[in-house]
Amino acid sequence: SLPGKPALTRCRSPEKETFTCWWEPGSDGGLPTTYALYYRKENSETVHECPDYRTAGKNSCFFNKNDTSIWVNYNITVVATNSLGSTFSDPVDVDVVYIVKPNPPEKVAVTVLEDKGWPFLRVSWEPPHKADTRSGWITLIYELRVKLEKEDEWEVHLAGQQKMFNIFSLRSGGTYLIQVRCKPDHGFWSEWSSTSYTEVPDYFQRERSV
Amino acid sequence: PIGDLLERASQRSDRLHALSTMLSQELDSHFPPIGRVIMPRPAMCHTSSLQTPNDKEQALQVSESDLLSLARSLLQAWADPLLLLSTSANTLPHPGQSRISNKIQELREQSKSLGDGLDILSGKMGPDARAVSLLPYRGGSDLGQDKISRLINFNFLLSCFRRDSHKIDSFLKVLSCRAAKTNPQMC
Numbered sequence: 001s002l003p004g005k006p007a008l009t010r011c012r013s014p015e016k017e018t019f020t021c022w023w024e025p026g027s028d029g030g031l032p033t034t035y036a037l038y039y040r041k042e043n044s045e046t047v048h049e050c051p052d053y054r055t056a057g058k059n060s061c062f063f064n065k066n067d068t069s070i071w072v073n074y075n076i077t078v079v080a081t082n083s084l085g086s087t088f089s090d091p092v093d094v095d096v097v098y099i100v101k102p103n104p105p106e107k108v109a110v111t112v113l114e115d116k117g118w119p120f121l122r123v124s125w126e127p128p129h130k131a132d133t134r135s136g137w138i139t140l141i142y143e144l145r146v147k148l149e150k151e152d153e154w155e156v157h158l159a160g161q162q163k164m165f166n167i168f169s170l171r172s173g174g175t176y177l178i179q180v181r182c183k184p185d186h187g188f189w190s191e192w193s194s195t196s197y198t199e200v201p202d203y204f205q206r207e208r209s210v
Numbered sequence: 211p212i213g214d215l216l217e218r219a220s221q222r223s224d225r226l227h228a229l230s231t232m233l234s235q236e237l238d239s240h241f242p243p244i245g246r247v248i249m250p251r252p253a254m255c256h257t258s259s260l261q262t263p264n265d266k267e268q269a270l271q272v273s274e275s276d277l278l279s280l281a282r283s284l285l286q287a288w289a290d291p292l293l294l295l296s297t298s299a300n301t302l303p304h305p306g307q308s309r310i311s312n313k314i315q316e317l318r319e320q321s322k323s324l325g326d327g328l329d330i331l332s333g334k335m336g337p338d339a340r341a342v343s344l345l346p347y348r349g350g351s352d353l354g355q356d357k358i359s360r361l362i363n364f365n366f367l368l369s370c371f372r373r374d375s376h377k378i379d380s381f382l383k384v385l386s387c388r389a390a391k392t393n394p395q396m397c
Binding site: 073095097132134136 | 227228251264265269377380383385397
């Protein structure tokens with residue numbers, strides 16, 4: 001039979017300079033089926049085919065910097081084709097500025113420091129390297145979460161645009177897990193960074209010995 | 211100093227765009243499916259004739275004064291249509307009508323004070339920054355007679371403002387970072 005109707009499921013840009021779309025194939029109708037993505041930009045009648053089916057993996061289309069315009073509507077359709085004919089997805093309108101989801105922050109570092117004899121954690125990180133925050137093209141805010149290894153509840157802190165945060169009132173001798181994520185001024189939260197672990201020295205032991 | 215003025219202006223433009231996004235989401239929650247098909251395309255927005263950069267490379271090549279001029283031109287182009295949205299919101303056939311009305315009011319106030327701030331800034335940044343492109347709104351003084359038309363035209367106008375407020379916000383943030391060379395921590 002004809003192929004089932006494919007569906008464009010998601011489009012994301014990590015840094016407002018490129019973007020990727022993914023689709024879900026329909027049933028293949030029992031016949032070898034191929035997929036193609038076509039798009040038309042709002043101020044043009046020309047229909048283009050996906051420039052790059054490989055970079056972002058299976059069932060995806062990657063638009064590099066030259067293929068990406070912002071503040072411009074992309075009207076996107078996916079077409080499934082087998083020997084009996086083609087089936088079209090519903091068209092989807094995408095403007096890259098509304099689909100920005102950055103990669104997680106990088107180089108998360110945790111240091112145990114001391115203030116008047118009390119330890120605290122200094123967490124620092126860098127923006128995802130693809131995101132150009134320096135020129136102001138993308139503005140990121142950050143959030144971190146911390147918890148004791150044996151506990152389930154995360155304690156969440158909003159760090160604003162800063163790239164460093166101090167955490168006080170620590171459990172003596174505890175092992176802490178820390179993760180950081182970021183969000184553009186107008187967009188979606190990234191995934192959490194990989195977990196950083198750190199151990200707080202047993203400072204009560206030292207207190208008793210004084 | 212200009213850096214502080216730009217920092218405050220970009221905070222306000224950030225709020226302006228966030229408000230327009232909230233309004234768009236509120237409107238989308240109760241929008242006739244036919245509306246999506248017959249709503250005018252973005253290229254029909256009254257500001258679409260203004261040539262603006264369409265990617266990072268282009269945007270970063272625009273001079274400070276031209277970026278500010280673009281932001282002011284876009285903002286001034288919305289004075290009349292925001293008034294129209296404001297008056298139309300009072301009778302909008304939408305369950306969230308009063309929330310929408312309040313948000314539009316805030317949008318007008320934020321837009322007015324951002325405009326005042328940019329006027330001050332342009333006075334400090336030379337004649338090119340004071341140049342403004344005229345983008346008259348010729349959509350008439352009402353959004354249509356029947357309920358569906360009014361809802362669609364309201365949504366269309368707001369979608370145009372949402373895009374333009376994002377442009378304004380982006381231009382001001384690039385300007386703010388250029389001025390913030392003395393405070394790289396924030397950019």
